[in-house]
Amino acid sequence: DGPKANAASEGVLANFFNSLLNKKTGAAS
């Protein structure tokens, strides 16, 4: 089950950081 857990963890990280990239901020908007 290790590889599945790793893939899920990677998915969580990728989702979070990608959403952060698209987030509008005071500086970037």
Added chain:
Amino acid sequence: MDKEHLSESLSIWVRTFNIDVPNTDLTDGVLMSHVLHQIAPAFFSETWMSKIKTDVESNWRLKVSNLKKILKGILEYYAEVLGQQITDFHMPDVNAIGERADEKELGRLLQLILGCAVNCEEKQEYIQRIMGMEESVQHVVMNAIQELMQKETP
């Protein structure tokens, strides 16, 4: 959040800036000032940097003086550039960092610098750099950013 892991992981993150300063100790504020200058050179300008004393050695008073300027600058950057106030956030105790290199307090200060990096104009570069780091570090960074996001109010 585990504040000791926070400091450890964010210290690793700070090293990705590849800043060439003679003393790599984070507790004197010198390396931090260079990181902030790289993140937002217009705000953390050469003039601002000139107020940070570089030859502090083990003088804790000078370290604390530097760290106070760093914290003040960060909070002004959040307010003036990002249009954010950090409320209900346990602000780092800069005395504890300067006097006894307190890891937990250092972690909080680095967390605020991280917030500057992932919200600045060049945030894409910094976020992508984080995404290239070891997964365990990424998790700590993610938690640190999430905690800050909960404390931000426009």
